[in-house]
Amino acid sequence: MMELTRKGEYAIRGIIYLARQTPGKMALISEIAEATEVPQTFLAKIFQNFAKLGLVNSYRGTGGGFMLGRPASRITLREVVEAVEGPIIPNRCLMGGSACDFDSHCNVHPVWRRVQSEVVRILESVTIEELARETK
Template structure:
């Protein structure tokens, strides 16, 4: 059974849903915004906040975390702003999300081997482990550059 179907059965419509936080969404969108700025230019956080509809105070915290993790570089002063800490082709969605959320774990029993005394005999643990591995592979396979390119395609298709 494809992993999407497995997750659909585990998280049916109308029930509890597994989801990343708004912080993850805002972080990816902010990074896409910075990546779309012409080379050599600095992105201004108040402009990112406006374009991406992210509360300024929230964006300030996000930029701080992304900077600590080396995904952004900040410059202060009248001519200050932010730029990518490394090329967009070298930044993955997983790196962005984990910079602001910490390690991605679908279930508590996946945090460390042996965390749950049932993990070696539990068939559900195997499903969680496979689902997490597939999710992490997918997030690792999508770069910031991929997202920026895809956004341009979607905007062109939408006539935006």
């Protein structure tokens, strides 16, 4: 349960790689893919997504590539994870719209809410800058 998919794992690896580049330097998707050992076309999709959300900037043509859309210190792990995995929702019933019929007479929902907010809190407290720092 609660497992990160490969996509999520790849997304994190990729953006950490970007964060480690010297500021202003552009990285090619082929380069990132090779360095992080992720299938290139798959990683490309992930980064397209990042670009749409403004997490990274993309540039086409010769000399193009990707760079962070903001300082790594202002990108949280939560943003990265949710960008590719969708919102952190431990139970469908927590989603808006047609709540489940059991909502009223069910005490489990508050528990899932707690799980949700705790996980969000943790992931929110971690920035890509921290993750990109070299471990000695």
